[in-house]
Amino acid sequence: MTSLSGGxxxxxxxxxDDGGWKGINGYFAGERLRVHHDSAGAVSHLDLGTFxxxxxxxxxxxxxxxxIDxxxxxAG
Structure with missing residues (x-):
């Protein structure tokens, strides 16, 4: 998975095995990808390591x- 701009x-x-996806390299290595659906069953968004x-x-x-605070x- 990469951005359309290539960056x-x-x-x-x-x-x-459970039908999901898991990152195997790069920034998201080890993170689970979850596909979320709306009430009509269409994909609404992807959640990859809380992104x-x-x-x-x-x-x-x-x-x-x-x-949101x-x-x-x-400033920290």
Whole structure:
């Protein structure tokens, strides 16, 4: 899996016995790929190690891993 521009964090995936996928190299090595479906059964997004990938711009109503700090971004 790589971005259309050829940059980013590419990885190869291997099918698992339970019908899922697992990263075998690169940034996502060892991470599970989960396919999520909407109520109609269509694929809504992919979750790869808590990174959510969609075919459309990110839906602001979608879940954000870890949530959002009500105070906004803060310097560490």
């Amino acid at each position: 980013g964090r590419g990885t190869r995936l291997r099918p698992t 959510i990938f969609t075919r459309q711009p990110y839906d602001p109503a979608a879940p954000l891993p870890g949530g 009500p105070a906004g971004w803060q």
